Amino acid sequence: MIPYFACILLVLIGLYAVVTKRNIVRIIIGFSLVEYAINLFFALVGFKREGIPPIITELGQSRSNFVDPLPQALVLTAIVIGLATTALMLALAMRIYEKYRTFDITEIRRLRG
Amino acid sequence: MIELYVLLAAMIVAALVAIEIKDLLAAAVALGIVGFSVAIMFILLQAPDLAIVQVVVETLTVVFFAAVILRTTNSDTTIAGRFRHELIFPTVMYVTFGLVFLVLVGRALAGLPEFGNPTMLVAREYIALGLERTGAANVVAAVILDFRGYDTLGEATVLFTAVIGVLTLMRRAGRRELTSENRN
Numbered sequence: 001m002i003p004y005f006a007c008i009l010l011v012l013i014g015l016y017a018v019v020t021k022r023n024i025v026r027i028i029i030g031f032s033l034v035e036y037a038i039n040l041f042f043a044l045v046g047f048k049r050e051g052i053p054p055i056i057t058e059l060g061q062s063r064s065n066f067v068d069p070l071p072q073a074l075v076l077t078a079i080v081i082g083l084a085t086t087a088l089m090l091a092l093a094m095r096i097y098e099k100y101r102t103f104d105i106t107e108i109r110r111l112r113g
Numbered sequence: 114m115i116e117l118y119v120l121l122a123a124m125i126v127a128a129l130v131a132i133e134i135k136d137l138l139a140a141a142v143a144l145g146i147v148g149f150s151v152a153i154m155f156i157l158l159q160a161p162d163l164a165i166v167q168v169v170v171e172t173l174t175v176v177f178f179a180a181v182i183l184r185t186t187n188s189d190t191t192i193a194g195r196f197r198h199e200l201i202f203p204t205v206m207y208v209t210f211g212l213v214f215l216v217l218v219g220r221a222l223a224g225l226p227e228f229g230n231p232t233m234l235v236a237r238e239y240i241a242l243g244l245e246r247t248g249a250a251n252v253v254a255a256v257i258l259d260f261r262g263y264d265t266l267g268e269a270t271v272l273f274t275a276v277i278g279v280l281t282l283m284r285r286a287g288r289r290e291l292t293s294e295n296r297n
Binding site: 086104 | 122140141155158167204222241253257
């Protein structure tokens, strides 16, 4: 159960950055932390003690000690999408900096209009 | 499994550094430490496909962060020692949500099987029939490309939508904008 709680702790750390930090880049870092925590949680749920990777290396091999392949398959695409959304957020942050010359979200609100 | 616990601890410490250190470039590097610890943990958790993807993605993430920070600024002016009134409401909301979240997570984890002992109700069939039905020796590849192909199609849509967004935001100024600037 301890690895699960470490993941939950990482989610809370990332959420703390998203909610209370005022620098846009740090908010994006918080989002990335939450994403890593969720990905890791899925891999932890699928883990089996004394398990081996779910890859068939020879015909007629015993498949009873494979780890769960389903969470791994779900996470595999989620990791790549995480990269794309992080890149999108970073591109937005860069355009915001070009317009307002600051990463501070309270300053950006003041400069509106 | 002692390595797993060491890496989890390193990951938590690096995450705290990433959100508290003043220099943004150092924060991006700390985020890289978190990502690479996750990659090594994927190897320990017998998920080689995930480890390969995570290493590539984490490298690119740090490069993107570094590119943005180097083109803008790396000093975080918002970290100030003095107390700020704007922080009261977010902090109260965060603590409230965190407590509710922890209670719900505690109840959810009680329903999960013990760590290292998954139930594998759905995966049992994928493992038993993966090679015969799809011809893929890697069961993970059989699941993403065959058993759950529509899932992957949807996720590819999300991926390319995000890529279109990035390209739209990062493109050079349009033709009309350029000509009006030249006139001035």
